[in-house]
Amino acid sequence: MTPLSIAFLPLTDSAPLVVARAKGFAEAQGIDLSLVRTTSWATLRDRLVYGQVQAAHMLAPLAIAVNLGLSQHPAAISAPFKLNVNGNALVMANAFAEALDPDPAKRVHDPEAVAHDFANAIGLYRRKPVIGVVHRFSSHALMLRYWLGFAGVDPDRDVNLRVLPPSFMGEALRLGEIDGFIAGEPWNTAAVAEGLGEIVAAGVDIWRRGVEKVLAMRTDWMEANAETVDRLLVAVSQAAAWCDDPANREELAILLERPEHVGQPAEWIMAALRGKLMLRRGDAPVDIPDFLLFHREAAGFPWRSQALWIYSQLVRWGMVKADPATERQAADVFRPDIYRRALGGAGLPMPGASMKLEGALAAPLAVGAHQGALTLGPDRFFDGAVFDPDDLQGYLAALAR
């Protein structure tokens, strides 16, 4: 047995790691997996960078930021696997949500209209809205910025973005320290269940196949332990498939409920797993298809084009200076080559390419795969923009900022 430690944050999308351990997928691959529960991304990052753990459940943009030296000291870390796709939602305090469409179900399914309503509501609100984000370098923050930017809101000028751990958002909302927040589940459902706010937008409706958490590891460790990495990826990929199976949802929710995992009621965790969320306390749950994906459509495949989309957003918001070498470095964080090496023998459909247009699919599309049949789901951005990784400058020029 190879002992491995992986750090994670208490979030529903830590599921593939929890399941890899609890359902014996890691053990079957000869891995004695221990999970290290962590409360902040900074601590998770440090545990990984300074070698206390071999891998981590990490925000994809944070993995890139660490490589670029944007989040404390630069370190070479790699993401050979994505743990999930999407899973976030934007919750706003009831008082703010009142200025939007009165029907919460209409809101989530019309992100364009709500973005404009939101921009108007900012002007009417009693102060510059304070919105909690889980990290500067989070998919959540980038998605919120993208969505607000569409409606002409400058996220650095017109709203106040405040960084708070996901588990603190509800309390901050209750105390009036923030007017809303964007975070992963189950924290949105928790805030709604406690009547603190309403879900006004879902990540999946902003970008239908948004990149979210990755399995990150130090690049030197990954290279020195190729055989272990391959076994780990097989175990986590099998666990992700288990998580995606509707037959296992209830068992998964009960597993995640345990205090050493997410530590929140299974009922709340079920919401994201089923894609059926209560948007306002007392309302009937609303279907939000594909709210959170673990395995279908080769969800684990780390498309280099997605790393580049993250880079494009970091450039857009002035967090990093555009530069061909930096661009290359950002793309290199995602390692489809390792994914292929580890999972090529597992019978999974394997994308033939490592880059694609992001946001070009309005309907499911069968794509070239090395084995099996691979159908990619619709991956549009809500504004219809298409990200061509070969024309990053053109893409940025077309965006408002």
Added chain:
Amino acid sequence: MRIVIVDDSGLRATVLEEGLRDAGYDDIHVVPPQGAFVAKIERMAPDVVLMDLGSPSRDTLEEMLAVSRALARPIAMFVDQSDDAMIGAAIDAGVSAYVVDGLRKDRVKPILDLAIRRFNAFARMQTELDEARTALADRKVIDRAKAILMQTRGLSEPEAYTLLRSTAMSQSKRIADVADALITAHSLLGGL
């Protein structure tokens, strides 16, 4: 040198602050990581910020370090990236240290060394305290169970204790667990 300790544990902050004062540092401020603590730290313009590595508020603090205009010089975590042993020791002890860029390593190292020692000492104290608390709670439970046995079975105190102990041994359980089960059963059966 201005040192800010971000901590909500009164005891740990005291342990650390005392150590620093004994070592001759006198410009020390303790700030609990609640509400607008970041703005408070900004106004203090510290040279070194010490914080529990496990604190969920580290992301909030790092965000301030990334965007603050009040802090003219960048603040980085730890002072010397080449000293892996020290960083390892700090992480093991659960200390994170943010240091203003440009401070000399030899000025910061003793602070970090001290913080590591104090955090470790605090963790030991905490363990001992937890053990003492458990021991106290155990003794209370065992006393109640003994009283029940003495009352219902007419045993003397040593006999009651011997019975609890032999039951625990035969079931390979802790005496306190057996006593706890007895109290539960007794109350279910209508005893007091």
